[in-house]
Amino acid sequence: MTDGARQITVPVRLVHRDAVAPAYAQHGDAGADLTSVAEVTLASGERALVPTGVSLAIPHGWVGLVHPRSGLAARHGISVVNAPGTVDSGYRGEVLVNLVNLDPRESFTVRVGDRIAQLVLQEVAEGLFELSDSLPPSPRGETGHGSTGGFGPESTTGRE
Numbered sequence: 001m002t003d004g005a006r007q008i009t010v011p012v013r014l015v016h017r018d019a020v021a022p023a024y025a026q027h028g029d030a031g032a033d034l035t036s037v038a039e040v041t042l043a044s045g046e047r048a049l050v051p052t053g054v055s056l057a058i059p060h061g062w063v064g065l066v067h068p069r070s071g072l073a074a075r076h077g078i079s080v081v082n083a084p085g086t087v088d089s090g091y092r093g094e095v096l097v098n099l100v101n102l103d104p105r106e107s108f109t110v111r112v113g114d115r116i117a118q119l120v121l122q123e124v125a126e127g128l129f130e131l132s133d134s135l136p137p138s139p140r141g142e143t144g145h146g147s148t149g150g151f152g153p154e155s156t157t158g159r160e
């Protein structure tokens with residue numbers, strides 16, 4: 001049941017005996033949990049490509065984005081190096097999660113079956129990149145990299 005959310009069928013192949021198909025923990029979740037099929041210990045500052053045991057056939061025009069789980073991040077400093085990872089629609093290999101342990105002291109062990117990341121499905125447009133000598137004007141123009149100021153209108157930090 002999605003109460004009107006878009007639904008797309010994503011064929012899943014389990015390529016490891018401990019693999020679990022991506023699943024939404026709660027109704028309304030944006031991300032479907034990805035679980036580990038390996039036990040991996042990450043020392044402080046260490047990273048590893050952790051296998052999920054699943055291969056997907058994401059429909060053309062969609063992408064799977066591998067996001068960190070906020071609970072793991074808040075409790076243990078575990079994140080995804082390339083967040084969000086991009087799983088292309090044409091990719092048929094096993095989804096891997098590039099986990100990193102950002103805790104300054106503690107190591108962290110991922111166990112088989114642990115939910116390590118979440119997969120968000122999004123529709124994507126295909127750009128038709130056309131060379132042009134000039135671009136249409138816009139309010140921002142060419143400014144960027146903090147051009148609008150620091151931390152908001154009430155900022156008193158002076159770090160503008």
Ligand SMILES: O=c1ccn([C@H]2C[C@H](O)[C@@H](COP(=O)(O)OP(=O)(O)OP(=O)(O)O)O2)c(=O)[nH]1
Pocket residue numbers: 066082084085086087088089091094095096097098
């Ligand atoms: O977190 C991730 C990110 C990517 N992939 C897989 C699916 C994706 O379709 C493929 C390639 O990813 P990406 O395009 O980000 O990598 P690249 O470094 O540009 O490699 P390539 O030259 O293969 O495109 O790797 C994962 O399993 N997990």
